[in-house]
Amino acid sequence: MTAKTNQKIAFCVFRILGMLVVGLLFWILGFIIYNGIGVISWEFLTGYPTAGMTSGGILPAIVGTLCLIAGSSIIAFPLGILSAIYSSEYAGNGKMVQFIRVMTNNLGGVPSIIFGLFGMALFVNTLGFGDSIIAGSLTLGLLTLPLIIRTTEEALKAIPDSFRTAGLALGATKLQTINRVVLPMAFPNIITGLILSIGRVSGETAPILFTVAAYFLPKLPTGIFDQVMALPYHLYVIATSGTDLEASRPMAYGTALVLIIIVLLMNLLATALRRWFSKKVKTH
Amino acid sequence: MIEAKNVDFYYGDFHALKGISMKIENNTVTAFIGPSGCGKSTFLRLFNRMNDLIPDTRLTGECLINGQNIYDKAVDVTELRKNVGMVFQKPNPFPKTIFENIAFGLRVEGINDKNFIQQQVEESLKSAALWEEVKDKLKKSAFELSGGQQQRLCIARALAIKPDIILMDEPASALDPISTSKIEDLIHGLKENYTIVIVTHNMQQAARVSDKTGFFMLGKLVEYNDTKKMFLSPEKEETQNYITGRFG
Numbered sequence: 001m002t003a004k005t006n007q008k009i010a011f012c013v014f015r016i017l018g019m020l021v022v023g024l025l026f027w028i029l030g031f032i033i034y035n036g037i038g039v040i041s042w043e044f045l046t047g048y049p050t051a052g053m054t055s056g057g058i059l060p061a062i063v064g065t066l067c068l069i070a071g072s073s074i075i076a077f078p079l080g081i082l083s084a085i086y087s088s089e090y091a092g093n094g095k096m097v098q099f100i101r102v103m104t105n106n107l108g109g110v111p112s113i114i115f116g117l118f119g120m121a122l123f124v125n126t127l128g129f130g131d132s133i134i135a136g137s138l139t140l141g142l143l144t145l146p147l148i149i150r151t152t153e154e155a156l157k158a159i160p161d162s163f164r165t166a167g168l169a170l171g172a173t174k175l176q177t178i179n180r181v182v183l184p185m186a187f188p189n190i191i192t193g194l195i196l197s198i199g200r201v202s203g204e205t206a207p208i209l210f211t212v213a214a215y216f217l218p219k220l221p222t223g224i225f226d227q228v229m230a231l232p233y234h235l236y237v238i239a240t241s242g243t244d245l246e247a248s249r250p251m252a253y254g255t256a257l258v259l260i261i262i263v264l265l266m267n268l269l270a271t272a273l274r275r276w277f278s279k280k281v282k283t284h
Numbered sequence: 285m286i287e288a289k290n291v292d293f294y295y296g297d298f299h300a301l302k303g304i305s306m307k308i309e310n311n312t313v314t315a316f317i318g319p320s321g322c323g324k325s326t327f328l329r330l331f332n333r334m335n336d337l338i339p340d341t342r343l344t345g346e347c348l349i350n351g352q353n354i355y356d357k358a359v360d361v362t363e364l365r366k367n368v369g370m371v372f373q374k375p376n377p378f379p380k381t382i383f384e385n386i387a388f389g390l391r392v393e394g395i396n397d398k399n400f401i402q403q404q405v406e407e408s409l410k411s412a413a414l415w416e417e418v419k420d421k422l423k424k425s426a427f428e429l430s431g432g433q434q435q436r437l438c439i440a441r442a443l444a445i446k447p448d449i450i451l452m453d454e455p456a457s458a459l460d461p462i463s464t465s466k467i468e469d470l471i472h473g474l475k476e477n478y479t480i481v482i483v484t485h486n487m488q489q490a491a492r493v494s495d496k497t498g499f500f501m502l503g504k505l506v507e508y509n510d511t512k513k514m515f516l517s518p519e520k521e522e523t524q525n526y527i528t529g530r531f532g
Contacts, residue, residue, distance in 0.1 A: 169442075
C-alpha cells in the first residue's frame with residue numbers, strides 16, 4: 001500500500017467517526033425537540049406546575065435556574081478570574097504553586113455529588129443557610145471554580161510574553177501591564193470559559209439536590225434565603241418520581257428542551273461576545 | 285553617560301557576562317556585535333533591568349547611568365524604564381489603535397490631558413518618521429501596519445515617554461532591506477537627542493549607524509573602539525576574524 005492510499009483510508013475512518021459523533025448528537029437533539037416542541041407554549045414558560053406536575057408550566061424552575069446562574073456567577077467569576085491571574089502572572093512556578101495547580105485540576109474532576117454533600121454540610125448545616133439560593137449558588141460556584149480558573153489561566157498563557165515585556169519596558173508596572181495589555185487581550189477567551197461554566201451550572205443536578213432545589217414549590221423566590229425549583233432537578237423529578245410519570249412525560253420533554261435552549265443561548269452569547277471583544281481589542 | 289564597571293552576570297550556573305567594563309557617551313550610537321549567544325543582548329538588557337524578569341539570575345559589578353547605580357535598592361525600576369526605552373527584535377505593538385499604542389506610556393504615567401497626549405503622539409510619530417504614513421489612520425489597529433511601520437511605531441512609542449537612552453535589540457533583523465534602511469536613517473536622526481545602544485547581527489549595519497562598536501565573544505567584551513577603527517584596523521585578531529566573516 002502506498003502512503004497515499006493509507007492516508008485516504010485513515011481520513012475516511014476519521015470522517016466516519018466524526019460523523020457518527022455529530023450524528024448521535026443531532027439524534028438526541030432531534031429526539032428532544034420532536035417530543036418537546038409541542039409542549040412549549042406561553043403558558044408552559046410563564047405558568048406554574050399544576051395537577052401534580054402533569055400539566056401547567058415551569059416558570060418557577062426557569063426562574064430558579066436563572067437565580068442559580070446569577071448567584072454562582074457572582075461568586076465564582078471574580079474569585080476564579082483573580083486566582084487565575086495570581087497563579088499565572090504572579091505566583092511563578094514553585095513546588096507549592098505546582099501542587100495547587102494539580103489540586104485545582106483534581107478538584108475539577110471530583111464528582112458533583114461530592115460538591116453537593118460538601119455544600120449541604122458546610123453551607124446548609126454548619127453555616128445555617130438552610131436549603132436556599134445562597135447555599136446552592138455557593139455550592140455551584142465552588143463546582144465551577146476549577147473550570148473558570150483553568151480556562152482563565154489558559155487564556156492568559158496564550159498571550160505572548162512580548163506584550164508583557166513591551167508594557168514593562170515602557171515603564172508600566174506589572175499591574176498596569178496586566179490591566180491594560182494582558183487582560184484585554186485575554187478577555188475573549190476568558191469570557192468563553194465563563195459562559196461554559198454557566199452552561200455547566202444550568203445543567204447540574206447533584207450539587208443542588210441537597211442545597212437548594214425544591215421538589216415542588218409553586219411560587220417565585222423573594223430573597224436569597226429562599227428555596228427554588230430548578231430545571232434539571234425538576235426534569236429528574238417528573239421523569240422518575242412524579243405523581244403520574246406517564247402523564248408528565250410531555251412536560252419532561254418540554255423541560256429538557258427549555259434547558260437545552262438556555263445552554264444553547266449561552267453558547268451563542270459566548271461566541272458573539274468573543275467575536276465582539278476580539279474585534280474591539282484590536283482597535284481599542 | 286552609561287557606565288558598566290566590572291559586570292558579571294549569571295543565568296543560574298551559566299556565566300553569561302565576564303568582567304565587562306564600558307563607558308558610553310551621551311548622544312552617541314553604540315553598536316554591540318558578536319556571534320549568537322555571546323552575551324550582547326544580555327548586556328544590553330542590564331541597562332533597563334529587563335533581565336530582572338528572568339528568574340534565577342545574578343549580577344555582580346555596577347551599572348551606572350549618569351553616575352547612579354541603577355541596581356541600587358533605592359532605584360524605582362519603572363522610573364528607570366521611563367528613562368531608558370527599549371525596542372525589541374520583533375515589532376510588538378499592542379493590539380490597540382496606532383494612537384493608543386503611542387499614548388500607552390503617557391496613560392500609565394497618569395496623564396489624561398487630551399491635547400497634551402495628542403501633541404505628544406504627533407511629535408513622537410514625526411520623530412519616528414511615521415507621521416506622514418499614518419496621520420489619516422490613527423484610529424486604525426496597529427496590526428494593519430507593515431512590519432517595518434510597526435517597528436517604527438514601537439520606536440515612536442518608546443520616544444513618547446521622553447527617555448534619554450534608547451536600547452535597540454536587533455531592531456531590523458525581522459525587516460526587509462527598505463524598512464531596514466528607514467530604521468537606520470531614523471537612528472542617525474535620533475542621535476541628536478538620544479543616546480542609542482543597538483545590538484545587531486549585521487556588521488554593515490553596525491558600520492553604517494554607530495560611532496562606537498563593542499565586539500563580544502563568549503561573554504567577554506573583546507574589543508571596544510571607534511567604529512571606523514574597529515572595521516578598518518581592529519586591534520584584536522578575533523575581531524578581525526569575526527568582521528571578515530571567518531567565523532560567527
